[in-house]
Each structure stands twice: as structure tokens, then as C-alpha cells.
Amino acid sequence: MLLVAARLFGEHGFEGTSIRQIATDAGVSVGTVMAIGDKKHLLVEVFSDWIAEIHQKAAELPPVAPPDDLTDALCAVVGPFLDMFLDNGELARHYGAALIHAGDRTRTLNLLGDRLCAEARAAMLRFSTDAEQADAVADLLYHLYLGHLFAWAIGRFGDDELHRRMRGSIEFVVTVHRPETTVR
Known part of the structure; x- marks a missing residue:
């Protein structure tokens, strides 16, 4: 059902997709769709799946030489997620609004956020032995990452600036938190 919702959101946008349409295309009743949640909840679940897929793909990549630059390594962690949001701009904006309304019902997203932090931590530890x-x-x-996404979503800057601004922020963090012990 989430695949159907994702397809319809992509074809018709969030506002142009109805629960009835999702149910019809999925071959189930409206009640079956609503048992999963309302349209906002379905969108959150669709994005959760997309985010999980990016994490899974990153975990399945064959080992390659890590970037020689910490900024590049950290940009590589968040870059695929930024691309996913940029590729789905209108839906991403509705997703952000749905997250705000969801409150504590986003445990899955918290787990996905923890995975992103773990990936960033692993990238950082390739350049430093300081776990703290x-x-x-x-x-x-x-x-x-979250701040840049929300600033982009509200139109503070355009699509073409999201990666550049994120990279600039990462460069600043790397400069301030320069690893003292290099590991290779």
C-alpha cells in the first residue's frame, strides 16, 4: 500500500492524492488504508521507507577507499538524503509539516536519525580516535542537516544552494572540531 501511495503522491502531488484513490489503486478498502493512518501519516511512512532504503544502500556498498578529506566524508553521509529531498521537493515540504504534527509518533524516524548519526560518527572516526x-x-x-532542510523547505534558499550551504556548514564544523589524532 505504501508503494501505491508513493506512486500516487509522485504522480499527483500530496494535495492531489486522496485516501480513496490510494485504496482503489491498492485494491483495498478506505478503512484498510485508514488503519495505517491518515494521508499525512502515509507520507511520513513513505519517506521513512525512502530514508531507510538510502541507509540500506550505503550499508551494502562494497568497500572503497574513504575520502581523504573529512568534509568530503561527512558530505557523503548526508548528500544522498539531500538529493532525495530535492528530487521530491513538494512532497518533502508536506513531509516536514507532517513531522511537526506527528509529535512522538515518529519513533521510526528517530531510529533513522540515529543511523545517520552512527554513519557520521563512523566517518569522523576514520580521521580521529576521539570518540567523544x-x-x-x-x-x-x-x-x-535538519536545519538546512527546514530552511530550504520554507524557501530561505533555493534548490541549487542546499548542497553548497550544507557543505559550508560542514567545513566550518570540521575547522572548529579539527581531529587531533589522525587515523588512516
């Missing part, structure tokens, strides 16, 4: 610093940078990176 790696945790701090990973947490900061996650909050910078």
Missing part, C-alpha cells in the same frame, strides 16, 4: 568528539560532531551534523 566524533559523537559531538555526528550530533551537530544531524542538527545542521
